[in-house]
Amino acid sequence: MALLPVDEALERILDGVKPLPEEAVRIAEADGRVLARALTAARTQPPFDASAMDGYAVRAADVETTPAELDVIGESAAGNRFHGKVGPGQAVRIFTGAPVPEGADTILIQENAQSLADGRIEALHPVEKGRHIRRAGLDFRLGQPMLEEGRLLGAATIGLAAAGGHPTLPVTQRPLVAVLATGDELVLPGEPCGPDQIVASNGFAIGALARAEGARILDLGIIPDDAGAITAAVLRARDAGAHVLVTLGGASVGARDLVRQALLDAGMSLDFWKIAMRPGKPLMFGRLDEMRVLGLPGNPVSSLVCAHLFLRPLVARLGQRAFTPDLRSAVLSAPLRANDERRDYVRASVAAGPDGLIATPFPVQDSSMLTTLAASNALIVREPGAAAAETGARCRVLLLG
Ligand SMILES: Nc1nc2c(c(=O)[nH]1)N[C@H]1C(S)=C(S)[C@@H](COP(=O)(O)OP(=O)(O)OC[C@H]3O[C@@H](n4cnc5c(N)ncnc54)[C@H](O)[C@@H]3O)O[C@H]1N2
Numbered sequence: 459m460a461l462l463p464v465d466e467a468l469e470r471i472l473d474g475v476k477p478l479p480e481e482a483v484r485i486a487e488a489d490g491r492v493l494a495r496a497l498t499a500a501r502t503q504p505p506f507d508a509s510a511m512d513g514y515a516v517r518a519a520d521v522e523t524t525p526a527e528l529d530v531i532g533e534s535a536a537g538n539r540f541h542g543k544v545g546p547g548q549a550v551r552i553f554t555g556a557p558v559p560e561g562a563d564t565i566l567i568q569e570n571a572q573s574l575a576d577g578r579i580e581a582l583h584p585v586e587k588g589r590h591i592r593r594a595g596l597d598f599r600l601g602q603p604m605l606e607e608g609r610l611l612g613a614a615t616i617g618l619a620a621a622g623g624h625p626t627l628p629v630t631q632r633p634l635v636a637v638l639a640t641g642d643e644l645v646l647p648g649e650p651c652g653p654d655q656i657v658a659s660n661g662f663a664i665g666a667l668a669r670a671e672g673a674r675i676l677d678l679g680i681i682p683d684d685a686g687a688i689t690a691a692v693l694r695a696r697d698a699g700a701h702v703l704v705t706l707g708g709a710s711v712g713a714r715d716l717v718r719q720a721l722l723d724a725g726m727s728l729d730f731w732k733i734a735m736r737p738g739k740p741l742m743f744g745r746l747d748e749m750r751v752l753g754l755p756g757n758p759v760s761s762l763v764c765a766h767l768f769l770r771p772l773v774a775r776l777g778q779r780a781f782t783p784d785l786r787s788a789v790l791s792a793p794l795r796a797n798d799e800r801r802d803y804v805r806a807s808v809a810a811g812p813d814g815l816i817a818t819p820f821p822v823q824d825s826s827m828l829t830t831l832a833a834s835n836a837l838i839v840r841e842p843g844a845a846a847a848e849t850g851a852r853c854r855v856l857l858l859g
């Protein structure tokens with residue numbers, strides 16, 4: 459049977475996936491969340507004409523010719539306005555952020571004023587009308603759109619929302635991704651490791667990748683190669699309301715590769731198994747009620763490359779985040795062999811050269827080797843059936859970010 463092309467696999471995984479419903483979060487906890495609907499200003503900023511400088515609120519007409527003497531009749535500070543009116547020949551001491559008093563139409567900065575005796579000042583230079591005054595609503599006005607739906611919230615956007623008077627924000631729920639590792643050979647880092655055992659690493663890597671895309675993680679731990687135990691763990695994920703279940707390992711064809719059967723036993727409808735991709739051929743995908751199930755291969759590189767290509771966009775879409783693979787053109791610094799029928803994702807390091815990006819593939823591409831994946835910042839994407847490529851040839855690279 460022909461293997462499913464990668465792009466079609468992604469389409470099938472994303473088919474019908476919609477952003478999760480919204481929830482309210484306190485603004486102090488909104489960092490990294492996605493705005494579920496557009497936000498409008500609940501107030502006007504600044505709410506009054508405000509001074510942008512420390513100095514004196516004056517009438518421009520009084521300082522047209524300088525030096526000019528003025529009577530200081532009071533003070534307007536941020537949080538404590540002056541309630542009177544500035545008349546001809548008068549000034550009010552004013553500080554940055556304070557309301558400009560009635561009658562004044564400009565700000566004389568204190569560097570351009572000389573203090574005299576008896577609460578008088580001398581304006582040393584003329585000031586044009588409106589100088590150093592922030593008009594009410596300069597930043598935004600009540601009811602004005604501030605932030606659009608789908609906006610990823612960070613420092614500036616959270617600051618804006620707070621200034622707009624929002625104590626809580628409507629954000630898209632974070633997808634819950636359950637992660638289930640399978641294999642009798644696996645132990646956790648730091649646990650005693652028998653002679654035939656290895657340390658389970660995939661769950662940590664996948665968890666990190668999913669979290670970076672906005673997911674919450676439900677860690678189901680390591681389940682032994684026992685179909686019944688795997689099925690029970692799958693049902694735990696569903697009952698916990700996981701939006702996505704990621705299984706790790708046991709996806710291939712060996713007699714001990716029990717995950718597919720265990721998923722079917724749990725009631726999953728299988729959409730596909732095996733795709734035209736290297737690494738990651740035994741990838742499987744299906745649905746169990748509302749939960750999407752991604753069965754990732756056990757080899758650490760296969761598992762993480764598949765997660766980059768399929769789990770990230772799935773989690774992003776559920777969480778209403780924009781996701782666009784960062785594909786670029788580069789020049790090969792070493793030759794590559796002709797490709798077979800699978801799309802190949804070749805670990806590589808990509809660096810800027812004088813004429814654009816230069817891609818250097820790692821010579822050994824075994825899908826168990828995390829050292830090369832950790833050293834890679836990109837994958838060279840080679841189409842099925844691609845001819846051998848010489849040094850200097852153009853290639854497509856997927857930056858891992
Ligand atoms: N006869 C065939 N054999 C294999 C085929 C095939 O088509 N025919 N496909 C190969 C490919 S490609 C891959 S990829 C692997 C994937 O196999 P599984 O998904 O069944 O993975 P396992 O056999 O369970 O494990 C493979 C390897 O990865 C280690 N592993 C598993 N889980 C973890 C984990 N959580 N952390 C770290 N390492 C893990 C496991 O110990 C094995 O060494 O199948 C090929 N075989």
Ligand code: MOO
Pocket residue numbers: 735736737738739740755757759760761825
């Ligand atoms: O697809 Mo497997 O991932 O070649 O090692």
